[in-house]
Amino acid sequence: MDYKIPRGTYDILPQQSYKWQKVIDAFRKIAAVCGYQEITTPVFEQASLFERSSGESSDVVKKEMYRFQDQKGREFALRPEGTAPVVRSYVENRLDLGGSNTKLFYIGPMFRYDRPQAGRYRQFYQYGIEFIGSDNPYFDAEVISILWNYLTGLGLRRLRLELNSVGCPQCSTAYDTALRNYFQPSLADLCPDCQLRFGQKPRRLLDCKVPSCKQIAAYAPSQLEYLDDACKVHFSAVQDNLGLMQIPFTINPRIVRGLDYYTNTAFEIVYEGLGAQNSLAGGGRYNGLIEQIGGKSIPAIGFAGGFERLLLALDEEEVELGAPGVPDVYVITLGEAAQKLVLPYLNALRGAGIYAEFDPDKASFKAQLKAADHSQARFALIVGEDEVAANQVTLKNLQSGEQQTLPLEPSDRIIQLLKA
RNA sequence: GUGGGUGUAGUUCAAUGGCAGAGCACCGGAUUGUGGUUCCGGGCGUUGUGGGUUCAACUCCCAUCACCCACCCCA
Incomplete structure (x- = not known):
């Protein structure tokens, strides 16, 4: 690197x-x-x-x-x-x-x-x-x-x-003066940082964490008394x-x-x-x-x-802030013809606001289904040789395992199903 | 800016100065188109980086960088 x-x-x-x-x-x-x-x-x-x-x-x-x-x-x-x-x-x-x-x-x-x-x-x-x-x-x-x-x-x-x-600003300077009067006698006993604070910002003396300074500051006047x-x-x-x-x-x-x-x-x-x-x-x-x-x-x-x-x-506090988005549908294809058919389909789904995932590099059917499962997509849309021949697509619900066949053309019905 | 701790695979961690490993994750496979479970297979990673000591360094020393903790500061 x-x-x-x-x-x-x-x-x-x-x-x-x-x-x-x-x-x-x-x-x-x-x-x-x-x-x-x-x-x-x-x-x-x-x-x-x-x-x-x-x-x-x-x-x-x-x-x-x-x-x-x-x-x-x-x-x-x-x-x-x-x-x-x-x-x-x-x-x-x-x-x-x-x-x-x-x-x-x-x-x-x-x-x-x-x-x-x-x-x-x-x-x-x-x-x-x-x-x-x-x-x-x-x-x-x-x-x-x-x-x-x-x-x-x-x-x-x-x-x-x-x-x-x-x-x-008026009560603030009055308070600074009061603080300086209070710390003046112990000035030599303060830590080096506090000695600087004394000149620049006396109220910073109040939250010093050095024990000896803390002790000295214990009875310092409060800002509220000088409002x-x-x-x-x-x-x-x-x-x-x-x-x-x-x-x-x-x-x-x-x-x-x-x-x-x-x-x-x-x-x-x-x-x-x-x-x-x-x-x-x-x-x-x-x-x-x-x-x-x-x-x-x-x-x-x-x-x-x-x-x-x-x-x-x-x-x-273990507050859950939701989760990253998961696909509504994972598109699975087998064969060249299916892939060609699926591109306009993908575009139509995405145009309708559906999160559709597709990866043509995954060759085998099994690998694609595995990827679909891994993506946590709710549905898999399967287009293989059988579907191409029959002019339809298979929509599989990945949670229940149920599947149904639908007409090839992207329809309102599919969009409704995917959005539900 | 000051003090202390840590740094090994993507990640969480191992490795009496003597061959750099495991779990998880990841990828692939278990005969043709059905995932999660299971089984099998897959890791040469400049051990943060650069020097030094040593026959030999993840291991010891120095420097450096980064992160963590505290101071400081602040949101």
């Missing part, structure tokens, strides 16, 4: 495809019934779009972005996430001037230069929702409910929805709405979104039983992002989830 697939990527092979189609179709369906329409953006964008929106200090931008220059020296990046491109498109196409809400969803590959691990790839596929246009807490609940209903609808049970509010009145009201309204929609959640004041643009509502869905990469999806409000990217000041909220982990979780 001379060529190898790039590290951290994978092929979706035909035997796996139907599962992907199933989860993708289910997502499209639920998005549609909530009024969301699909948007597809390029897989690469100006690198600065992500630098500015995700935050220069975020790991995603700092060390995980695939960057390249094109022939004219322009700086591009393979998109590491979906929200910034959607917002870029929204602003660029002046959807912000319409004055009404915009409901979008996307599905596509994202790219991050991470060390590969179970549930973590360098090219991975995400589904996501972006609601743009209103700060009404109903929409927080709507967006979260889409995610929740999608995942539970697929059959997942061991899900946990964790909810938090990171507040508006201003408006943010408090919003947060509790979101909770009320979720309650009314009967979506269970737990408040986790320590969940922190990795990208800088989040405000107020932040949430994450974790699946118990996936190992380290157990976060199935996450999202939140980003009320300042549209303005930051050059549009009007318009509130918005969204989420993104990864299909790879979703499929792992479905596998873990």
